[in-house]
Amino acid sequence: MLAPFRRLTLRPSHLRSCLQHLRCSIKQIGVKRVIYLDYNATTPVDPEVQRVMEPFFNERFGNTLAVSSPYGWEAQEAVESCRRKIAGILACQPDELTFTSGATEANNWALRGLVDFIRTTEGPQTPIHILSSPVEHSSILSPLRFLQEIGVTVEFLEVTKEASIRLEDLKAKIRPETRLVCAVWVNSELGTLNPIREIAEICHHAQIPLLADATQALGKFPVSLAASPADLVSFSAHKLYGPKGVGLLFHRRHGRKVQLRPLLYGGGHEEGLRSGTLNVPGIVGMAKAMELADARLEENRQCWLRLQKELWDGLCSIDPGVRLNGPPLGQRSPTNLHVTFSSWTSQSVIPGLAISQGAACNSANIEMSAVLRALNFTDAEAQRSFRISMGKPTTQDDIQQAIRIVQKYVR
Incomplete structure (x- = not known):
């Protein structure tokens, strides 16, 4: 294993x-x-993405937390406009989207933030069992290895020869202490599309959140967080003709809420969930790239x-x-x-x-x-x-x- x-x-x-x-x-x-x-x-x-990003490197270079000047207001409005646009594309609420440096950070935050929240609220000795496919991206597998080192039990699911999760094996391996399932939406090496909706239904029946890396799905398949209701979903712009160094985490905060502790602390950006000066040009570029891909x-x-x-x-x-x-x-x-x-x-x-x-x-x-x-x-x-x-x-x-x-x- x-x-x-x-x-x-x-x-x-x-x-x-x-x-x-x-x-x-x-x-x-x-x-x-x-x-x-x-x-x-x-x-x-x-080129269309690059064009909309350019003003935010020079003329519109404000910091979103500099709320005492029009530069900061303009930057904050640009970010919130992008958040609303992306939420419309993904069929979710704007306050469920947190901007990150990419899917790697988003996946690390989802895994470590969930475990940290459980241990903070339920006690450091609370048993935690995570199920994952063995064909995840390294930004899932590496944090899982770290979580093993601090006492989390990680178990791998069986996959078919095409690298999709066997649904019956998922049902069989769920335990009372299972707190998360990890299933990549589209495998980056083999191009396999996992049955995310069915996986989500199994997880929700057992009241377990689902983390899905959708980096390779966006722009190639319809990605609706209403139709395929995963609870934590990561994205990265540079796989979508957007800039490097920007991504986001969808973090369900309505209905089946999933609680995470922050991974980064500091200035209190993103409602205190992800500190660090926001990459405004990158966020603008990511929103445009997603808009073009969707259209x-x-x-x-x-x-x-x-x-x-x-x-x-x-x-x-x-x-x-x-x-x-x-x-x-x-x-x-x-x-x-x-x-x-x-x-x-x-x-x-x-x-x-x-x-x-x-x-x-x-x-x-x-x-x-x-x-x-x-x-x-x-x-x-x-x-x-x-x-x-x-x-x-x-x-x-x-x-x-x-x-x-x-x-x-x-x-």
Whole structure:
């Protein structure tokens, strides 16, 4: 049960080694342009997003807590306007949204803030049991490891071969002392969509809150916190053509209230829940990015689905033994393919193509991802596995060039 908590580190020296290898490889073969197909890792800022952010770096640079001047009033009104806009998109109340530095902070706060509240109000020896899928993002798995160290019991749920939670196993493992369930909305590696509504119904029947990381769901699937009533939901802007360094936590405060203690203390921002000067340009950019994603959801989905099929057909043509990991086409994230090739050269970095390997590069070895380890991939399979993720800038020409590049490394 402890396998997902194996400590993963990427030291600066290892990172420098990877970058040096990449630069040398690109120089040797004379690559002039790298095809970017790693949009699940991060996305470029949309020009419309950048445009609305720009005034808040200079002309409208006020601090939201500087309430004695028009600069502060203007900044505060911009933040509250964004909060209302985002609440409308997500079908929740504005006071249930707290801005953070990203989904990592939001997930840490949800986990540690809940445990801190329980132990503060019910006593430090109160038994706490948390259920989680073993294929969560590291911003869930790492805090869970910390909570284990301070006496919280963490138990992992069974997942299917496609990495979705088995609902019967969830029902069977709930205990009287279970205080939280963690279930990623869309898996960032395999593109698997968890049955969040059904998971939430099971949790609410047992009066247990549900934490769902929706970072990879937003902009690819409809995300309604009324239709899929999770209690704690994290988001990050940079996966959505917004800026880096900003995100938010939905924290249900009406009906089934979930109480959290703050993770950060200081100036009392965000009603005392999250201290720290608000990133006003980032918040403005995140709201615009969510607005654009919501308005163009179906248009973007249809484009991605066409490119996804073209890419999969092309990979099958160059490697008939290639395996699609996760759900079949049409039942997975429209931007994602996760594949294992039948054979592959020892290249850890592919010159001319930016995609994610199923194992992390460092100077000494290849480290398998926690998701693939939970699905019992062998080391050899992980080294032949890649996540390829498309985005708004991806073109048909990008797909065809990527297929030609990959063909060079399939033995």
